[in-house]
Amino acid sequence: MAQEQKTVLPEKVSRQQFDRAADEFRRLLGAENVLVQEQQLMPYMKVMMPKPETEFAPSAALTATTVEQVQGIVKICGKYKIPIWTVSTGQNLGYGTAAPHHRGQVILDLKKMNKIIDVDPDLCTALLEPGVTYQQLVDYLREHKYALWVDPPAPSAIAGPVGNTLDRGVGYTPYSEHFMFSCGMEVVLANGEVLRTAMGGVEGSNTWQVFKWGYGPYLDGIFTQSNYGVVTKLGIWLMPAPEMFKPFAIKYERDEDIEQLVEMFRPLSISGVIPNGVVLVGTLYEASATVRRSDYTTEPGATPQAVIDKIRKEHGIGAWTAYAALYGSKEQVAVNWDIVTRAVKQSGVGQIVTEEEAGDDPAFRYRADLMRGNMTITEFGLYNWRGGGGSMWFAPVAQARGSETLKQMKLATQILNKYGFDYVGEFIVGQRALHHIVDVLFDRTIEEEMKRAHDCFAELLRAFAAEGYAVYRVNNVYMDQVAEVYGPVQRNVNQTLKRALDPQGIFAPGKSGIRI
Amino acid sequence: MEIERRSVLGGLAALGLAGAVGRPDKVAAASPKAVVNGAPAVVLVGSGAEHSGFLHGIEAAGSEILDVIRPDFGLGFLQQAGQMLRERPDLRLLGLVDDASAAVIIGLARATGARQQWLANHWVGDGRSRHVILSADLAEGCASRLGRHLAACGGDFDLLERSPPGQEPHLRITGSARDSAMKRDNWAAATGFLLASRGGGHVDDERLGALPAASGRGLSGHFVSLSLGN
Numbered sequence: 001m002a003q004e005q006k007t008v009l010p011e012k013v014s015r016q017q018f019d020r021a022a023d024e025f026r027r028l029l030g031a032e033n034v035l036v037q038e039q040q041l042m043p044y045m046k047v048m049m050p051k052p053e054t055e056f057a058p059s060a061a062l063t064a065t066t067v068e069q070v071q072g073i074v075k076i077c078g079k080y081k082i083p084i085w086t087v088s089t090g091q092n093l094g095y096g097t098a099a100p101h102h103r104g105q106v107i108l109d110l111k112k113m114n115k116i117i118d119v120d121p122d123l124c125t126a127l128l129e130p131g132v133t134y135q136q137l138v139d140y141l142r143e144h145k146y147a148l149w150v151d152p153p154a155p156s157a158i159a160g161p162v163g164n165t166l167d168r169g170v171g172y173t174p175y176s177e178h179f180m181f182s183c184g185m186e187v188v189l190a191n192g193e194v195l196r197t198a199m200g201g202v203e204g205s206n207t208w209q210v211f212k213w214g215y216g217p218y219l220d221g222i223f224t225q226s227n228y229g230v231v232t233k234l235g236i237w238l239m240p241a242p243e244m245f246k247p248f249a250i251k252y253e254r255d256e257d258i259e260q261l262v263e264m265f266r267p268l269s270i271s272g273v274i275p276n277g278v279v280l281v282g283t284l285y286e287a288s289a290t291v292r293r294s295d296y297t298t299e300p301g302a303t304p305q306a307v308i309d310k311i312r313k314e315h316g317i318g319a320w321t322a323y324a325a326l327y328g329s330k331e332q333v334a335v336n337w338d339i340v341t342r343a344v345k346q347s348g349v350g351q352i353v354t355e356e357e358a359g360d361d362p363a364f365r366y367r368a369d370l371m372r373g374n375m376t377i378t379e380f381g382l383y384n385w386r387g388g389g390g391s392m393w394f395a396p397v398a399q400a401r402g403s404e405t406l407k408q409m410k411l412a413t414q415i416l417n418k419y420g421f422d423y424v425g426e427f428i429v430g431q432r433a434l435h436h437i438v439d440v441l442f443d444r445t446i447e448e449e450m451k452r453a454h455d456c457f458a459e460l461l462r463a464f465a466a467e468g469y470a471v472y473r474v475n476n477v478y479m480d481q482v483a484e485v486y487g488p489v490q491r492n493v494n495q496t497l498k499r500a501l502d503p504q505g506i507f508a509p510g511k512s513g514i515r516i
Numbered sequence: 517m518e519i520e521r522r523s524v525l526g527g528l529a530a531l532g533l534a535g536a537v538g539r540p541d542k543v544a545a546a547s548p549k550a551v552v553n554g555a556p557a558v559v560l561v562g563s564g565a566e567h568s569g570f571l572h573g574i575e576a577a578g579s580e581i582l583d584v585i586r587p588d589f590g591l592g593f594l595q596q597a598g599q600m601l602r603e604r605p606d607l608r609l610l611g612l613v614d615d616a617s618a619a620v621i622i623g624l625a626r627a628t629g630a631r632q633q634w635l636a637n638h639w640v641g642d643g644r645s646r647h648v649i650l651s652a653d654l655a656e657g658c659a660s661r662l663g664r665h666l667a668a669c670g671g672d673f674d675l676l677e678r679s680p681p682g683q684e685p686h687l688r689i690t691g692s693a694r695d696s697a698m699k700r701d702n703w704a705a706a707t708g709f710l711l712a713s714r715g716g717g718h719v720d721d722e723r724l725g726a727l728p729a730a731s732g733r734g735l736s737g738h739f740v741s742l743s744l745g746n
């Protein structure tokens with residue numbers, strides 16, 4: 001109890017109320033699932049955002065194992081008006097990790113709800129609980145000898161399909177748009193009811209994981225990137241293992257080559273010749289697999305172009321490296337490979353690197369693993385580029401046009417460099433749209449640099465908004481600013497839904513800028 | 517004590533950890549101390565920290581080091597370290613690693629429900645150092661001791677500590693170099709000593725002050741120190 005006297009409290013909740021709620025949580029979950037000691041809460045406080053960890057200190061963390069327990073938690077939270085911030089595996093790195101939106105929120109950690117409820121090898125579907133990791137799913141498929149692939153995001157092994165899909169994350173195989181390849185949800189609502197979306201509402205239905213739309217309004221979307229309920233099950237589609245997988249890279253020497261590169265890849269992507277998310281990786285992003293900034297310079301500020309050129313030369317890295325893969329039967333891959341190589345040849349720029357030619361190149365191997373759905377954590381190398389533990393993903397969306405990429409890259413670079421940071425970015429081509437992914441890396445041991453990183457990110461958001469661009473996802477610090485960019489009408493509709501579905505505002509206040 | 521040590525090592529061998537985790541190099545092995553301070557520790561060191569004073573500091577605190585492991589980005593490390601955290605909550609895990617490894621390890625700690633007492637970002641270069649520490653209640657006193665120790669050594673440093681109950685830093689210590697021959701690696705040794713001592717319930721300030729002047733190869737760059745376990 002002495003420990004608890006020091007804990008952080010949720011906003012507008014008294015010590016007495018909180019202690020009573022904690023006792024009720026213990027009766028519901030068992031004491032071992034109600035974490036209130038600082039030592040137990042510290043692992044939830046490793047943040048990469050430009051604010052001190054203590055600004056995200058939770059008042060408690062709860063671990064549930066059943067839907068009924070989640071319902072019970074929601075009931076207690078409603079009774080004491082305690083806000084809960086739900087995480088599944090808590091690996092939303094660069095987007096807030098496991099930290100709550102603000103200090104005092106109780107974390108509902110669903111890591112122990114980790115059952116793989118069903119995998120259908122014929123229909124290629126799975127029904128999962130939120131705590132299931134990609135590694136766990138891969139192990140399961142392997143154990144059952146199912147010829148099915150998963151589509152992990154970059155932190156693959158330790159992240160999970162449910163959380164990533166609910167935050168509308170992307171991967172690198174042909175199933176890269178995760179929400180697009182999800183089908184059916186189970187959601188605990190603030191009133192304690194359990195909603196099964198679409199076909200899940202039909203008694204005796206066996207089509208919950210095969211038909212997304214059901215009847216009437218399609219509801220699944222409102223439970224992604226939102227705070228209207230707690231998703232306790234999610235259906236996803238799995239990719240049948242192709243007979244042949246052929247990853248390749250194309251290296252481009254000049255920054256400007258990206259214009260032509262996107263113009264060449266877009267039709268190949270839209271027509272399905274290249275079915276996966278083509279990734280166009282900038283020099284420093286590519287280098288981070290093997291290089292640290294301090295290997296070349298210890299000067300503060302943005303890395304000089306001369307140093308970037310030197311890295312390119314010494315490590316054989318292009319200004320851009322495009323990674324893509326072909327999937328299918330041998331015959332299909334042979335036909336598509338012919339189309340790709342002809343397109344590259346006709347473009348007059350770019351050097352194709354096959355898997356055989358890449359040999360042991362760790363950067364190629366890493367990208368091939370991602371496109372194959374293999375487990376890898378190589379991307380963590382980004383955090384060593386500058387060091388100091390600061391990382392925020394700036395992720396604006398663009399049309400899949402060459403001119404857009406160059407414009408966004410130049411704008412981002414100019415702002416980042418102005419604040420003394422590097423452009424560490426890549427584009428993911430998803431047919432008609434591009435996810436432009438920039439890791440804003442900074443040193444959290446320098447208070448002034450934290451402030452600079454904070455201001456830099458805010459300016460990136462403002463400057464891109466002025467050009468009509470917006471990010472598709474953001475960390476806790478900037479959720480309100482991004483919600484503003486999407487306009488007052490969307491914000492009002494989101495709030496109307498919030499008031500209707502969670503009138504006490506207990507689910508993740510502040511998530512995506514949504515409050516009652 | 518030997519019996520207990522053998523038993524623990526046996527357990528680690530069963531986990532596949534006694535020799536290597538994720539095919540890391542086993543970089544050092546410490547002999548058992550006559551006086552053992554706190555629970556046995558597995559030490560994670562990377563980015564050159566294996567050659568720093570960190571290990572010497574842990575040894576000097578009288579902590580029993582079961583194994584020294586260099587984390588990597590291999591799935592073997594991920595799986596076996598996770599298994600260790602889940603199945604051996606009696607062990608302490610002390611680390612001085614790079615930023616990337618720290619992100620992986622803390623993610624594992626959260627996934628396995630491990631307790632964490634200390635998380636600090638360090639930067640060392642040009643004869644200066646910075647230390648930003650997040651500490652839980654049981655590590656109280658370690659940061660201030662580290663600051664006092666660095667000041668006593670004549671270091672040019674900034675140290676800032678936060679802990680969850682407060683929003684403002686509750687400790688800020690700055691030192692300016694007085695001694696050009698400042699013990700170049702003393703911060704790592706002192707950090708190892710303090711994290712190892714924490715589990716013993718007391719800190720021997722005399723032994724901390726007596727840490728050897730240059731107990732390892734000088735480090736430069738960014739590091740993260742951490743302490744996990746019960």
